[in-house]
Amino acid sequence: xxxxxxxxxFALRRIAANPWETVRFRKTRRPGQVLAVRMRSGAPLLxxxxxxxxxxxxxxxxxxxxxxxxxxxxxxxxxxxGANVGLFAVRVAPRADRVVCYEPVPAxxxxxxxxxxxxxxxxxxxEAVAGEAGxxxxxxxxxxxxSGRHSAYADVSAHMTARYxxxxxxxxxxxFARNAxxxxxxxxxxxxxxxxxxxxxxxxxxxxxxARIHGxxxxxAPDDPRTRIDAFAEFLRARGYAVEVVPHPRKPNLGLFFxxxxxxxx
Numbered sequence: 001x002x003x004x005x006x007x008x009x010f011a012l013r014r015i016a017a018n019p020w021e022t023v024r025f026r027k028t029r030r031p032g033q034v035l036a037v038r039m040r041s042g043a044p045l046l047x048x049x050x051x052x053x054x055x056x057x058x059x060x061x062x063x064x065x066x067x068x069x070x071x072x073x074x075x076x077x078x079x080x081x082g083a084n085v086g087l088f089a090v091r092v093a094p095r096a097d098r099v100v101c102y103e104p105v106p107a108x109x110x111x112x113x114x115x116x117x118x119x120x121x122x123x124x125x126x127e128a129v130a131g132e133a134g135x136x137x138x139x140x141x142x143x144x145x146x147s148g149r150h151s152a153y154a155d156v157s158a159h160m161t162a163r164y165x166x167x168x169x170x171x172x173x174x175x176f177a178r179n180a181x182x183x184x185x186x187x188x189x190x191x192x193x194x195x196x197x198x199x200x201x202x203x204x205x206x207x208x209x210x211a212r213i214h215g216x217x218x219x220x221a222p223d224d225p226r227t228r229i230d231a232f233a234e235f236l237r238a239r240g241y242a243v244e245v246v247p248h249p250r251k252p253n254l255g256l257f258f259x260x261x262x263x264x265x266x
Contacts, residue, residue, distance in 0.1 A: 011062050015040055026054050041094055043118035045087070046111065051147035053085055053111075060087045066188055066214045067258060068092060075185040079175065081129045081198065081215075082190040084108050084148055086115035086122075092186070093119040100179045104128035104138055104167040105150045123179065128152070130169040131197030137164040151192035153220040172202040182209060183264075189215035196220075196227045200235065207239050211264035217245075219253040229253055 005023050012019030017038040025035045029049035036044035037057070047053040059065040068091060075096040080089050083101035085108050093099050093116070101116070101124045103109045109126045116122040128136045130152070140163045141149040154160050170178070187210045189195050195215055199207070213236070221227045226235070233243045241259035248254040 008058070008062055015061060025049070026058075029054070039090070042090065045090055046085075046114055048085075048111065048147075050144045051085075053087070053147065056084060056087050056148055060091050065256065071186065071212070077181055077184050078186045078188065079179075079181065079184050080188045081175075082188075082192070083112055083124065084190070085111035086113075086124075088188055088190075089116050089122050089124075090119070092188075093122050096185075097121065098123065100175070100181065101125065102127055102129050102170070102175065104136070104169075105147075105165070108147060108150075125170075126167075128167050128169040128194075129172060129175055129191065129198055130194055131171065131201030132169075133171050133174055134169055135166050136169040136194075138167055139164045148190075149192060151194070151218075151220070153193040153218075155220070172198050173206050176206050176209065184210045185212065187213045187215075189213060192216075193218040193220035193227070196224070196232060199232075200226055204239060208261075211261050213241070213257070213259040215257055217253070217255060217257050219251065222253075227253075229255070229257070233257065 009019050009023050012022055016022055017040060022037050031050045033049035035047045037047060038044050047057055073095060078092050078096045078099045080099055080101045083089055083103040089099050089101050099122045101122060103112050104127055112124055116124060128138060130136050136152055138150050138152060139154045139160050142159050142161050146159055195217055217229050217232060225231050229245055233245055236243050236259045240261050242262060244258045246256040
């Protein structure tokens with residue numbers, strides 16, 4: 001057993017009743033299997049063997065990729081763009097007044113629906129969020145093991161295919177209006193390259209309601225200067241956010257960003 005496995009086991013003991021089974025599932029899973037992580041708070045969390053659910057679970061629950069531990073103990077409204085199968089929503093829901101999730105990929109949405117069923121404060125929408133309302137092509141990765149890689153950009157990685165689903169899309173302005181979001185304590189965004197269009201397309205009045213944005217940025221559309229992280233960070237700073245960028249150690253223009261509006265993020 002690797003040291004990482006031991007560390008994960010002890011971390012899992014605090015949140016799950018079957019930590020060893022969860023650690024072993026990473027190594028022994030076979031196609032078609034589903035692991036029920038028996039969470040100590042809430043219903044079991046279902047992870048699909050042939051997907052990258054396990055990897056995302058590790059990043060969100062064990063590595064705290066979105067830095068939830070640094071936020072206030074109680075949050076108001078959280079908006080989750082790119083909700084995938086609901087792992088972030090399940091992590092944040094017990095401490096939020098409500099969570100509004102958007103996920104356009106049918107297979108991921110079905111799993112999202114199962115995973116958040118026991119949380120009455122979580123609302124889910126099978127739609128994409130984009131720079132403007134309409135329809136959006138969401139390209140499929142080459143393998144189910146890359147189930148978190150669906151993107152509006154066919155060239156987001158070498159593992160994309162030309163196959164796509166055409167899905168309804170909302171702008172961020174619409175998301176806030178349709179869900180009566182007057183104040184957003186946290187906007188989580190992991191949308192495989194659409195983060196630039198979504199935030200550039202939002203009205204300043206909408207962004208002014210968002211205290212914090214925690215998300216991923218991706219290397220897409222290199223000919224569009226808005227998709228370069230330096231320009232993206234400056235765009236957010238110009239709208240009143242303090243921005244921290246955590247780049248990937250090996251890949252260019254890829255990583256995490258954390259933006260906070262000082263007068264709201266207390």
